[in-house]
Amino acid sequence: MSRFLCILAALLLASYGTAFAVDAPVQIQDQGTNSEALIMFVLFVGITLGITKWAAGRTKTTKDFYTAGGGITAFQNSLAIAGDYMSAASFLGISSLVYVSGYDGLIYSVGFLVGWPVILFLIAERLRNLGRFTFAEVAAYRLSHGPVRTFAAIGSLTVVIFYLIAQMVGAGQLIKLMFDMDYAYAVIMVGVLMIVYVTFGGMVATTWVQIVKACLLLTGATIIAIGVMSEYNFSFEALFAKAVEVHPKHLAIMGPGTLVSNPIEAISLGIGLIFGTAGLPHILMRFFTVPDAKAARKSVFYATGFIGYFYILTFIIGFGAITLVSTNPDYVLKLGDIALKGGNNMAAIHLSHAIGGDLFKGFISAVAFATILAVVSGLALAGASAIAHDLYANVFKKDMASEADEMRVSKYASLGLGITAVVLGIAFEKQNVAYMVGLAFAVAASGNFPVLLMSLFWKGLTTRGAVWGGYVGLGVAVLLTILGPTVWKDTLHMGDPLFPFKNPALFSMPFAFIFGWLMSVTDKSECAELDKAGFESQKVRSETGLGAEAAAVH
Amino acid sequence: MTRVPVDHERNQHIINNPKYAELTSKRNAFSITLSVITLVIYFGFIFVIAYHKEILSAQLFEGSVTTVGLPVGVLIILSAILLTGIYVRRANSEFDDLNREIIKEAHE
Numbered sequence: 300m301s302r303f304l305c306i307l308a309a310l311l312l313a314s315y316g317t318a319f320a321v322d323a324p325v326q327i328q329d330q331g332t333n334s335e336a337l338i339m340f341v342l343f344v345g346i347t348l349g350i351t352k353w354a355a356g357r358t359k360t361t362k363d364f365y366t367a368g369g370g371i372t373a374f375q376n377s378l379a380i381a382g383d384y385m386s387a388a389s390f391l392g393i394s395s396l397v398y399v400s401g402y403d404g405l406i407y408s409v410g411f412l413v414g415w416p417v418i419l420f421l422i423a424e425r426l427r428n429l430g431r432f433t434f435a436e437v438a439a440y441r442l443s444h445g446p447v448r449t450f451a452a453i454g455s456l457t458v459v460i461f462y463l464i465a466q467m468v469g470a471g472q473l474i475k476l477m478f479d480m481d482y483a484y485a486v487i488m489v490g491v492l493m494i495v496y497v498t499f500g501g502m503v504a505t506t507w508v509q510i511v512k513a514c515l516l517l518t519g520a521t522i523i524a525i526g527v528m529s530e531y532n533f534s535f536e537a538l539f540a541k542a543v544e545v546h547p548k549h550l551a552i553m554g555p556g557t558l559v560s561n562p563i564e565a566i567s568l569g570i571g572l573i574f575g576t577a578g579l580p581h582i583l584m585r586f587f588t589v590p591d592a593k594a595a596r597k598s599v600f601y602a603t604g605f606i607g608y609f610y611i612l613t614f615i616i617g618f619g620a621i622t623l624v625s626t627n628p629d630y631v632l633k634l635g636d637i638a639l640k641g642g643n644n645m646a647a648i649h650l651s652h653a654i655g656g657d658l659f660k661g662f663i664s665a666v667a668f669a670t671i672l673a674v675v676s677g678l679a680l681a682g683a684s685a686i687a688h689d690l691y692a693n694v695f696k697k698d699m700a701s702e703a704d705e706m707r708v709s710k711y712a713s714l715g716l717g718i719t720a721v722v723l724g725i726a727f728e729k730q731n732v733a734y735m736v737g738l739a740f741a742v743a744a745s746g747n748f749p750v751l752l753m754s755l756f757w758k759g760l761t762t763r764g765a766v767w768g769g770y771v772g773l774g775v776a777v778l779l780t781i782l783g784p785t786v787w788k789d790t791l792h793m794g795d796p797l798f799p800f801k802n803p804a805l806f807s808m809p810f811a812f813i814f815g816w817l818m819s820v821t822d823k824s825e826c827a828e829l830d831k832a833g834f835e836s837q838k839v840r841s842e843t844g845l846g847a848e849a850a851a852v853h
Numbered sequence: 854m855t856r857v858p859v860d861h862e863r864n865q866h867i868i869n870n871p872k873y874a875e876l877t878s879k880r881n882a883f884s885i886t887l888s889v890i891t892l893v894i895y896f897g898f899i900f901v902i903a904y905h906k907e908i909l910s911a912q913l914f915e916g917s918v919t920t921v922g923l924p925v926g927v928l929i930i931l932s933a934i935l936l937t938g939i940y941v942r943r944a945n946s947e948f949d950d951l952n953r954e955i956i957k958e959a960h961e
Binding site: 402405406408409410412413415416417419420421424535536539540543550553554555561562565566569573593596597599600603604607610611614833835836838839842843844845846 | 859860861863864867868873876877880884885887888891892894895896898899900902903904906907909910917918919920922923926927929930931933934936937938940941944945949952955956959
């Protein structure tokens, strides 16, 4: 194992070396910046490989692999949750949204955050009390496991794949830009590191990589925000006044603009963001890593604090970029227009250079890269547990698989997902994948979440209802996204969209509930009676945690 | 068709415990109230954005560039943190105490 890691580290460095040697002559002006970023990045990879080696020694059982043995503290888990949520897409994407549209960026941040209280109030502790490794176990708790866990695993994998595509393509483009590395090399490197973290270190490594990255990201974003504010004597009024003066939209950036122009679109977006968060498998699995319901609750509270703080920082960063980046010919394509060199997603990266020079830019670039690595690892682990624990061990082997077999399958699954992510990342290089994260949220809100919610709170839900509701919700969410403006018109260029809204959740989520209800109340089977009969005992365990202690003891 | 095995006798014992009814009704009422507050705050914000943008675009004070929308946005972020804090505080003390008693009595 350790020899393998050494060889891998050497290979990575070598591939870096070659990539640089090849690209070096054309990219002379950026050389200085790259070497700083490179050193910090290599440092991060070194540390995380060290963590993985340590974690590998502590990953003996499936429980270690999926949930770090349930031994993560509430505070550590909150950082890991925040880390999962603060993806490169939120850091670079939302700060860039603020940079381009001002206030509208805040609307997104608020929507992303408001999902967390809802998860805490309705889902978190019940999930901890009922499940061991995956949310599928919870959704299927009193239902027939085979069909329901098959659905939940497919729902998880769908979300994971869409999310992974968005992250991989983002990673490839970012690395290409920051380190002058070939796109395919970059995607392969992310895939290889992800596979190593997950297959060798399991949840222990995935969690600690996420924690390290969350600390780095929060520190980096705090420094940028302080740097911005110190330029304006810590007066928001002065910062905003300068931003209004230099931004082409002037005063319009200080209030809601065109981003949320249509009320139905706005509500649909909000529903997708709030309930989607409660259906993301890589987020839900984090509640199984803490010892009990109490720790699960606390971790949501701290995580909400970290994420809220982070979004306030991205807002300051976006405005800082308006005043300090858009006015500097080194960063914009041409003065007077805010379009940035390397694309508007570079707003935070350019700002870090404006504030702290090459060294700091190197640090922030490495942090952005670390962010992607940590997020894709969490996704891969969530996908691997759906394949190995739900599909293989439960559905295929009827819970008769040995511990060793399940471990082996979970490692193959991680490897398979890593390869899939790389292949899709390369295949989608030239596509606009911005809608993929939205699609992941829509599927989570329309498939996973309704089934989980009905299973927990509605006695009448039967296996047939859960399966129908889940697949119909998932299918409608995907279908409406494809027929909507982002895919039909902007990606496929098929003319006017057949479905007028970018965000389908408002329409697709009710389908899941309606079909879940209809197919349950008309279900007169023997299985349906058993499903309903199990509700009381499920409720007792979900409310009291009785029976769940065994799962929590290390 | 696999299902989780159930200890019916113990469950019935818990369900018959009045403290269990107290815990579930109090905790559920509390979490539903807080969820509704969260959703009202958020969708209220979205409705204002959709129908009355000018409220958020108004000047915060005479001659300011800062608009009403900024503190409102920040307050909504803080309210999310505050609401989770309120829930965790009560759940980790009052509700958990009650829960411990129920579990203790279930083993008797």
